[in-house]
């Protein structure tokens with residue numbers, strides 16, 4: 302494996318992305334970096350963990366920043382050929398170097414849907430009916446494609462907001478590390494393909510994202526000139542939501558220790574819930590950012 306490198310994609314229009322199809326069947330205008338992120342996410346979350354393909358891409362993808370790590374891999378395209386009698390090489394091995402996407406993560410800007418309900422079971426961001434949820438046992442396995450698919454209850458307005466990922470600023474329930482109001486960004490969709498795990502690929506991706514956040518603390522701050530005070534639902538300029546270094550992640554229970562190594566702490570007040578059948582907890586980290594000029 303050659304020296305890995307990381308690409309960064311800022312929020313981008315993903316109109317026409319068809320979530321029922323895999324990354325290689327998407328319209329040509331989808332940025333290559335995003336398609337590569339989806340290649341990794343599909344390999345890990347869809348094929349390895351059993352999350353339905355249609356639930357992997359979501360409306361947050363277009364408004365998020367994505368990081369993708371590549372490895373330069375030398376692949377043999379035609380093997381060496383030798384003369385069977387003399388053993389002499391009659392055609393040397395042909396190879397080519399390709400950049401393979403091997404890891405990814407994304408940072409979702411605020412505002413976010415409400416924190417998940419403790420004990421709640423979510424499929425595609427929708428809270429399920431308890432009685433219909435007879436398929437998942439809370440043992441870390443993904444919802445299977447068995448006969449009794451969990452049934453999403455009728456969407457409430459809150460669910461619709463979850464799906465649209467567009468809550469008003471500062472309207473959440475308070476938890477251990479979040480007062481329900483402070484804007485936070487969300488680290489998510491972190492995945493490394495199995496062959497490359499244990500080589501600090503996730504660590505390098507997180508360090509790249511963390512440095513970018515520290516260098517660009519005002520990037521996600523809403524612009525009053527673009528949105529207007531009404532849409533921001535604030536009365537005076539001092540109330541304009543401003544990011545102050547708070548990062549959240551919805552961590553699969555099995556990787557809590559990894560996030561703890563990076564300084565995240567489990568938010569007991571958020572409780573435990575299930576996304577696509579996989580147990581999750583909320584974790585928070587405060588980055589120390591320098592005071593920047595808010596985008597107003």
Ligand SMILES: CC(C)(COP(=O)(O)OP(=O)(O)OC[C@H]1O[C@@H](n2cnc3c(N)ncnc32)[C@H](O)[C@@H]1OP(=O)(O)O)[C@@H](O)C(=O)NCCC(=O)NCCS
Nearest residue numbers: 491492493498499500501502503504552553555556558559
């Ligand atoms: C979780 C995942 C992204 C880690 O990728 P990785 O490149 O192997 O991780 P790293 O090598 O950067 O590990 C960073 C540190 O966490 C540790 N670590 C990695 N996976 C761990 C795990 N599952 N549990 C506990 N510690 C773990 C490593 O030992 C390393 O510690 P060190 O710095 O003391 O050596 C990868 O295993 C994966 O894709 N898993 C499936 C998808 C997934 O669960 N994503 C997380 C969703 S919340």
